[in-house]
Amino acid sequence: MCGIAGLWTPSGYNQDTPRHAEAMADQLEHRGPDGRGFHFDAANGLAIAHTRLSIIGLNAGEQPLHGRSDDGTGGIAATVNGEFYDYKRLRGLLRTDGFQFSTKSDSEIALKLYAKHGLDFVEHLRGEFAFALFDEDRQRLVLVRDRFGIRPLFVHHGPRGIVWGSEIKALLAHPDVPRDVCPKAQLHQMMQVMVPGMTLYEGIQAVKPGTMLIIEKAGDGVAVREERYWDANFPREGEHDVKSDEDHIEAVRAALVESITFRLEADVPVACYLSGGIDSCSILGMAAAIQQSPVKAFTISFDDARYDEAHIATEMAQMAGADQDILKLKAEDLYGSNFEDAIRYSERTFYNTLGVAKMLMSKHVREVGYKVVITGEGSDELFGGYAQFKADLFLHDPEYAATPAAQEMRKRNALFSGSVLAEETISHPAFEDVMGFTPSWIQPWMLTLERVKPLLSEEFKAKLGDYDPIAAIAHSLDPAMLEGRHVLDKVQYSWIKTMLEGQILNWGGDRVDMANSLESRPAFLDHHVAELAMRIPPQVRVRGGVEKWVVREAMKHVLPHVLYEREKFAFMAPPAHTDAKKTAEIDKLIARWLSPQRLAAKGLFDPAKLGAAIADYRASDDHAQNTRMDIILNHAIGLHAVEELLT
Structure with a gap:
């Protein structure tokens, strides 16, 4: 794991270019505190930078990487952020093809695979990664992001060339990158859900997951072509794998063992994140068996029993013989400067302070002495784990539609009404047209938008x-990936393309982990596991109303019985209104960032209307509506703070 940045300006290289590249690298030091490297090529107008977090090849993995003239790769240079798994096998095969290696790093295989396969080389890469590769002979720059967007990558295409970096703040360190904020992006952040590729800034785009940008010299500038090399392609109805239950279970078990085995490989100790869910518990159980020694397990504990899962995590840790470390977080930990730091590193707003909690956990893990953790993200997305997914299955699948399953599930999840579950049904014609229904996962955010609209200023609405x-x-969803698919597959696809990358892997993943130089490895998001999961029939992923049924069955021998039988519980921090201490803490942030003067200067909200809404919120005891207002306030604080925090 590292930070990468660079600029390619074929006619714009000058004496200031190295200084600009160094300034960009300065903004990524938290992603790579173990070293930095640069490659300056004035003849080609290229400058690339790398900040290193050493995980594999501790003393022989410096970047940028350069090809070798003795194997035909001499004109290729690259910087890589992330990990390539199964690299030893690939390295052996490439060596028999005549390629030579200069380092022990997994990253070097990208150069050789590109030389062998051309742009098809991405099909041979397995892992979580974002990288830049420059081909001098073809005057081509290739920017690649992994299949799910686990690792971030951003670009600015200007008249003189292209600027890229692992984080937006690196691009903003270059004087040619404009800082114009996008009003549409601000609106999206108020309602949580972003359009894929969109960032807060007009001139900066995120490279989409499973996509590469092919940039070639064109006159004095460059031409950019986007190519999607992978997508979450669920089979059409009736075309899922036909196997016995036992065969499905065994296939999931084998795929996960292989994925975790790869992610345990490092030249530094590897730990696990452990919540009370079956995903992280399954990973811990398998990691302990594979490693044949106690595994360090890190657990977050909240000061509100309704949201705390630490007791279940402890039962799992004891069963696995793990060395558990519990970080107990209080109200004051989740707000104040920690809240602001989480915004700075996430480079976007968040609806819940879980992102703050995970940032504090990554800090603690590093202080204890670990650089790498394996995590459970992706299981819900791939195996149908979220309550919102079940809600749509219960509503639209004939097997459940005539039963009370949907209402019963909502009663069991009443605590999350107003956040991950909508307290009322709402639809939108665009989703009805694209998917045939409005998915339950977006309905809470549609209601949030409806609550926000009356609070906006006339000036902002005009923009x-x-x-x-x-x-x-x-309309950002590919209709070809939805047509003819089962309702569960449609819902999972729509979430994977939006919320997984924009939320789960952002302020719930890489950005808050790498804030403290911690590499997180989500084992379920290995694309071999994902492609297997997508081929499993919906009724095997969710069986009899039990989410992730096939995962439960595959892992039942490593899970405590209470967890094996437990329904999915949304992992989130207690909202601000749930106790007086948290309310007092968010009030301090409101006073700092949402003062009438700041509101008027920013021009997003009508100060009087937002002030009245805050007063109503403070007087209300409606849990769902207060949860929604907590969300709006978190986003509003973030939007008023983020530009200042990124400077």
Whole structure:
């Protein structure tokens, strides 16, 4: 794991270019505190930078990487952020093809695979990664992001060339990158859900997951072509794998063991994150068996029993013989400067302070002496784990539609009404057109948008015009990936393309982990595991209303019985309104960032209307509505703070 940055300006290289590249690298030191490297090529107008977090090849993995003239790769240079798994096998095969290696790093295989396969080389890469590769002979730059967007990568395409970096703040360190904020992006962040590729800034885009940008010299500038090399391609109805239950279970078990085995490989100790869910518990159980020694397990504990899963995590740790470390977080830990730091590193707003909690956990893990953790993200997305997914299955699948399953599930999840579950049904014609229904996962955010709209200033509404953020999200989905698919597959696909990358892997993943130089490895998001999961029939992923049924069965011998039988419980921090101490802490942030003067200067909200809404919130005891207002306040604070925090 590292930070990468660079610029390719074929006619714009000058004496200031190295200084600009160094300034960009300065903004990524937290991603790579173990070293930095640069490659300056004035003849080609290229400058690339790398900040290193050493995980594999501790003393022989410096970057940028350069090809070798003795194997035909001499004109290739690259910087890589992330990990390539199964690299030893690939390295052996490439060596028999005549390729030579200069380091022991897994990253070097990218150069050789590119030389052998051309742009098809990405099909041979397994892992979580974002990288830049420059081909001098073809005057081509290739920017690649992994299949799910686990690792971040951002670009600015200007008239003189292209600037890229692992984080937005690195791009903003270059004077040619404009800082114009996008009103549409601000609206999306108020309602949580972004359009894929969108960032807060007009001139900066995120490279989409499973995508590479192919940039070639064109006159004095460059031409950019986007190519999607992978997508979450669920089979059409009736085309899923036909196997016995036992065969499905064994296939999941084998795929996960292989994925975890790869992710345990490092030249530094590897730990696990451990919540009370079956995903992280399954990973811990398998890691302990594979490693044949106690595994360090890190657990977050909240000061509100309704949201705390530490007791279940402890039962799992004891069963696995793990060395558990519990970080107990209080109200004051989740707000104040920690809240602001989480915004700075996430480079976007968040609806819940879980992102703050995970940032504090990554800090603690590093202080204890670990650089790498294996995590459970991706299981819910691939195996149908979220309550929102079950809600749509219960509503639209004939097997459940005539039963009370949906209402019963909502009663069991009443605590999360107003956040991950909508307290009322709402639809949108764009989703009805694209998917045939409005998925339950977006309905809470549609209700949040409806609550936000009356609070906006007239000035901001004028900037938006008739822009419809819900339609923009719906139309960002590829109809070819939805046509003829089962309802569960449609819901999972729509979430994977939006919320997984924009939320789970952002302020719930890489950005808050790498804030403290911690590499997180989500084992379920190995694309071999994902492709297997997508081929499993929906009724095997969710069986009799039991989410992730096939994962439960595959892992039942490593899970405590209470967890094997437990329904999915949303992992989130207690919202601000749930106790007086948290309310007092968010009030301090409101006073700092949402003062009438700041509101008027920013121009997003009508100060009087937002002030009245805050007063109503403070007087209300409606849990769902207060949860929604907590969300709005978190986003509003973030939007008023983020630009200042990124400077």
